[in-house]
Amino acid sequence: MTNSTAERIKGIIDKSDVVLFMKGVPAAPQCGFSAAVVQILSRLAVPFASVDVLSDPEVREGIKSFSNWPTIPQLYIKGEFVGGSDIVREMFQAGELAALLSEKGIVAPTP
Amino acid sequence: MAMVGAEIERLIKTAFPDAQVVVVDLAGDGDHFAARVSCAEFKGKSRVQQHTMVYDALQGHMGGALHALAIETIVPK
Numbered sequence: 496m497t498n499s500t501a502e503r504i505k506g507i508i509d510k511s512d513v514v515l516f517m518k519g520v521p522a523a524p525q526c527g528f529s530a531a532v533v534q535i536l537s538r539l540a541v542p543f544a545s546v547d548v549l550s551d552p553e554v555r556e557g558i559k560s561f562s563n564w565p566t567i568p569q570l571y572i573k574g575e576f577v578g579g580s581d582i583v584r585e586m587f588q589a590g591e592l593a594a595l596l597s598e599k600g601i602v603a604p605t606p
Numbered sequence: 607m608a609m610v611g612a613e614i615e616r617l618i619k620t621a622f623p624d625a626q627v628v629v630v631d632l633a634g635d636g637d638h639f640a641a642r643v644s645c646a647e648f649k650g651k652s653r654v655q656q657h658t659m660v661y662d663a664l665q666g667h668m669g670g671a672l673h674a675l676a677i678e679t680i681v682p683k
Contacts, residue, residue: 528674564654565661565669581677582653 500557507554511544512601514571516558518549525549528580529568535587536570540603541596573599611639614664614675618643621663626682637673644680653679 508514513536519525521533536543548555548567559565562576570577572595577583586592596602611629618627618641625645632638641660648656656679661668668675 528676559669563658565666576654578654579657582657585653585678 496557496560500553501561504554504557504561507544507546508571508574512573512599513541513543513596515543515545515568516548516554516571517545517568518547520547521545526567528566531580532568532570532583535583535592539587539593539596541601542604572596572601610636614639614641614672617665617667618660618663621659622647632674632676639672639674640676640678642678642680644682646682648679648681 515521515529515532515536517524517526517529517532519529521537524530524533533545546554548558555567558567558569562569564576564579566579568580568583570579570583577592577595578586583592586595611631615627615629618629619625622643622645625643625647627644628642630640632640643660647659651659657677660677660679664672664675
């Protein structure tokens, strides 16, 4: 990974509170694991930014070394790597994901 | 080149000889697996650390030859 890729990734995760690196876009995920995380974030009604790694080969490879995590999707909250789809699902089911979001001051917008 | 379930299980057991490992071929296509790993070495580690230990055991195959592996890590009681 080049330094410029690392800086780009850092810029992306610093720009939004919740960032999901995924395959496809939230409306049309291209992978079941990415779809699962999108579904969970939608259930929690938190706004999130997403990056489609399929349309960005540099980020697709770079994000793996950035986090030292070999797979996609990857979820970041307030710049911190939270996990991939298995961990996000376990945390959601245990109520830990909602707790983490509220601890970080990220709440669903009131309708 | 896809990996077979037995190879996944062997790599994990080599790294964690005391672990209980169950590998399931989810779709029957030799490409989508789930692994449940119960290991005392996970104690005190975060979920990300636990999963990273399993990825490390797979020696770089994850994301390469191994396309999809759902991981569940368990600390035995």
